[in-house]
Each structure stands twice: as structure tokens, then as C-alpha cells.
Amino acid sequence: MLVSILPLAGLGTLLGFLLGVASRVLYVERSNVAREIEELLPGTQCGQCGSPSCGAAAEAAAAGELPPAFCPPGGRAVAEAVAGKLGLPLDLASLVDEQPRLAEINEDICIGCTRCYKVCPTDAIAGAAKQMHVVFADACTACGKCEEVCPTGCIRLVPVTETLQSWAWNQPSL
Amino acid sequence: MSDYVLMLVATALVNNVILIKFLGLCPLMGVSTKMDGALGMGLATTFVLTLAAAASWMLENWLLVPLELEYLRILSFILVIATVVQFTEMLIRKMSPSLYQVLGIYLPLITTNCAVLGVALLNVQEGYRFIESLLFGFGSAVGFTLVLVLFAGLRERLAVLQVPELYQGTPIAFIVAGLLSVAFMGFAGLA
Numbered sequence: 001m002l003v004s005i006l007p008l009a010g011l012g013t014l015l016g017f018l019l020g021v022a023s024r025v026l027y028v029e030r031s032n033v034a035r036e037i038e039e040l041l042p043g044t045q046c047g048q049c050g051s052p053s054c055g056a057a058a059e060a061a062a063a064g065e066l067p068p069a070f071c072p073p074g075g076r077a078v079a080e081a082v083a084g085k086l087g088l089p090l091d092l093a094s095l096v097d098e099q100p101r102l103a104e105i106n107e108d109i110c111i112g113c114t115r116c117y118k119v120c121p122t123d124a125i126a127g128a129a130k131q132m133h134v135v136f137a138d139a140c141t142a143c144g145k146c147e148e149v150c151p152t153g154c155i156r157l158v159p160v161t162e163t164l165q166s167w168a169w170n171q172p173s174l
Numbered sequence: 175m176s177d178y179v180l181m182l183v184a185t186a187l188v189n190n191v192i193l194i195k196f197l198g199l200c201p202l203m204g205v206s207t208k209m210d211g212a213l214g215m216g217l218a219t220t221f222v223l224t225l226a227a228a229a230s231w232m233l234e235n236w237l238l239v240p241l242e243l244e245y246l247r248i249l250s251f252i253l254v255i256a257t258v259v260q261f262t263e264m265l266i267r268k269m270s271p272s273l274y275q276v277l278g279i280y281l282p283l284i285t286t287n288c289a290v291l292g293v294a295l296l297n298v299q300e301g302y303r304f305i306e307s308l309l310f311g312f313g314s315a316v317g318f319t320l321v322l323v324l325f326a327g328l329r330e331r332l333a334v335l336q337v338p339e340l341y342q343g344t345p346i347a348f349i350v351a352g353l354l355s356v357a358f359m360g361f362a363g364l365a
Contacts, residue, residue: 007241011233011250015257022261026268 033085034062040081041071044121046143048072061086073143075100101142101157103135109154116146116155178309185313188364191289192321193355198289202325203347205280207333212326214273215280216319222262222284223293223318226255227311230294231304251294259285289318325354 038058049070051057060066061082068083068090083090103124105116110132117125117133124140127133137160147155160166191197198219205215230251238244263281267274274281284290293314297307328350337346 003241004243004246007237007243008246008250008253011237012253015253019257019260019264022264026264028267028271 031062034059037061037082037085040078042073042141044141044143046073046121046145048143073141100160102137102140102160103142103146104156104158105133105135106154107132109152111152113151115149119145119149181309182313185310186317187361190317190321190358191314192318193358197292198287198318201287202322206322206326206329209326209330212322216322218281219284219287220315220319222259223290223315224312225258226290227293227297227307229254229258231297231307234298251291255290256285
């Protein structure tokens with residue numbers, strides 16, 4: 001057994017080492033700005049901004065091809081952070097979203113078609129064919145993809161209701 | 175020299191990897207809707223297939239045969255192919271960002287292209303020498319690219335034709351692939 005494990009382990013180590021060296025030698029410089037913007041984004045690769053991934057969107061935003069408020073699931077908070085990072089003015093009037101929302105499934109109309117959980121970028125929907133689907137509040141980013149594909153219109157984005165875990169004191173008004 | 179030319183023609187046309195050996199059918203159906211994508215996929219596969227054929231020959235003859243580990247062939251070949259694909263991806267990203275943008279998702283998908291593993295295994299089965307393995311890999315890849323581009327051209331024409339409802343989409347594509355395969359059988363007369 002050892003005689004088969006050792007060469008294979010050695011081969012794997014060698015190839016891994018070569019790839020590691022290659023990735024150092026062939027490292028592609030990315031601008032720091034793009035990397036920092038990518039860290040601000042939700043990172044679910046939902047594609048709503050029109051870019052295929054959050055990384056591509058961050059590069060486009062760093063290059064000035066996208067406005068700071070490009071990220072729909074990120075909403076106002078992300079838009080402000082990106083605008084601050086790039087030093088750009090932010091047009092707050094164009095943002096309608098002010099509070100976090102969650103997808104909610106109306107169980108009376110859900111037919112268990114599984115379309116919503118197939119498109120969910122964060123795997124926040126559980127369910128099986130012809131079974132009721134349910135949303136995990138912790139994983140949902142309210143990207144709205146499920147709402148688009150739902151054939152019966154049973155998914156809505158609703159504002160997050162306060163629970164004991166999420167409740168906090170209001171900020172003192174000045 | 176003429177042996178080598180003959181071998182290239184034989185692998186690219188007579189024993190075409192897609193239409194005669196029926197390897198790599200998934201990209202034939204999957205990435206043949208647009209000409210650009212088909213050409214990019216074909217070129218990336220050509221690079222990977224040639225390198226993988228050479229690397230797997232070295233692996234087989236310098237490691238597996240001396241240690242009598244032939245039963246690890248498929249496992250270790252897949253390891254090498256995955257490495258070559260990864261390396262290709264890094265290389266293209268460094269050398270030509272624009273090509274990297276065009277190929278995008280197709281690059282990593284080459285790992286699961288059965289034509290790549292199939293050619294490496296056929297090299298072993300036929301007992302080719304190094305140069306022959308390299309040519310066999312390159313010839314197969316050229317054949318692969320040729321068929322992918324031909325088929326993409328046909329499908330672009332098909333998209334604007336009035337096809338009976340029953341055959342629309344994939345069914346007519348399968349029929350066309352079958353006809354193309356029949357046409358390629360004609361190359362057997364060259365051999």
C-alpha cells in the first residue's frame with residue numbers, strides 16, 4: 001500500500017509546489033483600490049450590477065466605469081462605503097432602499113417548484129420538489145433573484161422584523 | 175517525416191476525437207452556439223491537450239511503469255491534467271488578459287473534458303513514443319477545434335432557419351452532429 005501512496009503523495013506535492021511557484025511568478029497585479037472595494041461588497045456574485053462577479057464589479061468601480069451605488073443588495077451602506085473609498089460624491093436620491101430586507105415565502109401559494117433555491121447565490125433557501133420552501137434569514141442577502149423566477153409570485157422582499165437578537169437601542173437624537 | 179504528417183492527418187481527420195471516437199461531446203453541445211466561444215475553447219483545449227499528452231507520457235514512462243503502478247494511471251493522469259489546466263489559466267491571465275476575458279469560464283472546464291484524459295490513455299494503449307504522443311495529442315486537438323468551429327458555424331445557420339417545432343433546439347443539433355459524423359467517416363478513405 002505504501003508503495004502506491006508515497007509516489008502519488010509525492011506527485012501531488014510536487015505538482016502543488018510547481019503551481020505555487022507558478023502562481024508567484026505569474027502573479028497578476030491588481031490595484032489595491034479594486035481589492036479593497038471587493039472586500040466591501042457582499043461577495044455573493046449575484047450579478048445584479050451587470051458584472052459577472054463581485055471582483056469584476058470592484059475593478060469596474062475602481063476604474064470609474066460603475067457609479068458608487070452599483071450594488072443593489074449592498075444598498076445604502078455599501079454605496080456609502082464605496083463612495084468614501086473612491087472619494088466620489090454619492091447621489092443618495094437615487095437610492096430607494098434604506099433598511100435591510102429578507103426574502104419571505106408565502107406558504108399558501110408556494111408550489112414547491114425548486115426554481116428559487118436553484119438561483120439563490122447564498123443557498124439561503126431550503127426545499128425539495130413539491131415540498132414547501134423556506135428562507136434562512138441568516139444567509140439571505142435580499143438580492144431578489146428568487147423573486148424574479150418565482151412562477152406564482154409567492155416570494156416577496158420584506159423588511160427585517162426585529163427579534164431579540166437583532167434589536168438594539170435607537171441612536172440618541174441630537 | 176512523412177510518417178509524422180500522416181499521423182497528424184490521421185488523428186485530426188480520420189480518427190477525429192469527437193466525431194469518430196465520441197470523446198468530448200459535452201463541449202461539442204455546450205460551447206458550440208457561438209463561433210467566438212467555439213474558437214477560444216478549441217485553442218485553449220489545443221494547448222492543454224498537447225501539454226497533457228506530453229506530461230502524461232513522461233509520468234507513465236518515468237514513474238508509473240518503473241514502479242509498476244499502472245493501476246494508478248487514471249488518478250495520476252487526472253492530477254496532471256488538472257495541474258496543466260491551472261497552469262494554462264495562470265499563464266493566459268498573465269500573458270493576455272484580453273484572451274483570459276474571452277475564455278473566462280471555459281478554461282477551468284477543460285479539466286473535465288474527457289477528450290484530454292482519453293487522448294492521454296490512448297497514448298498509453300497504443301504504446302507511442304514521446305514525439306508520437308505529442309503529435310497524437312496535437313492532432314487530436316486540431317481535430318477537436320476543427321469540429322467545434324464547423325459545428326458552431328452550422329448551429330449559427332440553424333438558429334435562423336425554420337425548424338419544425340418537434341426538432342427545435344437540441345434535437346436538430348444532435349441530428350446535425352450525426353450527419354457531420356457520417357461526413358467525417360468519409361475521411362476513412364484517406365487511410
